[in-house]
Amino acid sequence: DTAVSQTPKYLVTQMGNDKSIKCEQNLGHDTMYWYKQDSKKFLKIMFSYNNKELIINETVPNRFSPKSPDKAHLNLHINSLELGDSAVYFCASSQLDRPNGYTFGSGTRLTVV
Amino acid sequence: DAKTTQPPSMDCAEGRAANLPCNHSTISGNEYVYWYRQIHSQGPQYIIHGLKNNETNEMASLIITEDRKSSTLILPHATLRDTAVYYCIVTGNTGGFKTIFGAGTRLFVKA
Numbered sequence: 001d002t003a004v005s006q007t008p009k010y011l012v013t014q015m016g017n018d019k020s021i022k023c024e025q026n027l028g029h030d031t032m033y034w035y036k037q038d039s040k041k042f043l044k045i046m047f048s049y050n051n052k053e054l055i056i057n058e059t060v061p062n063r064f065s066p067k068s069p070d071k072a073h074l075n076l077h078i079n080s081l082e083l084g085d086s087a088v089y090f091c092a093s094s095q096l097d098r099p100n101g102y103t104f105g106s107g108t109r110l111t112v113v
Numbered sequence: 114d115a116k117t118t119q120p121p122s123m124d125c126a127e128g129r130a131a132n133l134p135c136n137h138s139t140i141s142g143n144e145y146v147y148w149y150r151q152i153h154s155q156g157p158q159y160i161i162h163g164l165k166n167n168e169t170n171e172m173a174s175l176i177i178t179e180d181r182k183s184s185t186l187i188l189p190h191a192t193l194r195d196t197a198v199y200y201c202i203v204t205g206n207t208g209g210f211k212t213i214f215g216a217g218t219r220l221f222v223k224a
Contacts (some may be wrong), residue, residue: 006157035214041198043157043214090156101147102212104156 003027006091006105012050013081014113020067023091033073033102034066035090039104043090049074052097081112116140116202122219125195133189133218135201138182145202148186152197152219160186160199168200191222 004025013019014023021039022066025032031050047066054066078085091105117135125131137146147162161168162177163184168175174187188195200217 042216043200045212088154092156101159101162102150102157103159106156107154109154 002106003103004088004091004093004105005098006108007065008108009106010103010109012111012113016083017081018077018079019081019110020078020112021089023074025072025077025091025093025103027093027095027103029095029103030071030092031096032079033092033093033094034074034076035104037049037090037107038104039077039087046076047074053094068112081110083112086110087088116203116213116217118132119201119215119217119218122221124223125188127192127193127222127224128190131191131195131220131222133186133188133199133201133220134183135185136183137201138201140203144205145203146175146181146184147202147212148173148175149200149202149224150195150197151200151216152194157200157214176200191220193222193224196222198218 007022033048034041034046036046046057046060049066049068059083065077065101087105088109089109092102094102116139137141137210143164149157150162151157161170161173163175163177177184198217198219200214
């Protein structure tokens, strides 16, 4: 019973392609997030989303867009992939009114060639 | 930018206590201290959090100084599986967008 699941685990694609990464949480949390971990291992938040508010890190290119069909899912869509998009992307969730921390998925390793 | 300062790396002998320090001198009154760890390239794992009082759970203990400007995560009996990067994070109780991960401390547990 994986709490936060991401698919695919690995994704290799060519420059210029459009791809999506899916994330689902079964914890009943009200907020979901996308983080990017680059080759230097820094974790940087990209998006925070609940049913009331989408917060976008201003450094994230608009080629990246989160899509949430319902509160248990937050997918990440990336247009016109570039070499610099290669990284590990982590989905996470939390319940805003309970400070019990985040639950992270196992990550999606994206390689753009 | 992360609001915490941690040593880049530490060693610990297997079976001994691992004490990981964190400085957060700019912490404000409503901010919690959270600790996470990341083993190899897995997703970060929540360990423990606290506001003012010391906390203990099945994984670790968290000691927060009285002025709340620093804290220490204690793994009482480190095992090889505890080798990981440990992140100390300061954030409001709503977490969210202000949860910023720094470089963390890479803990090596040696046999």
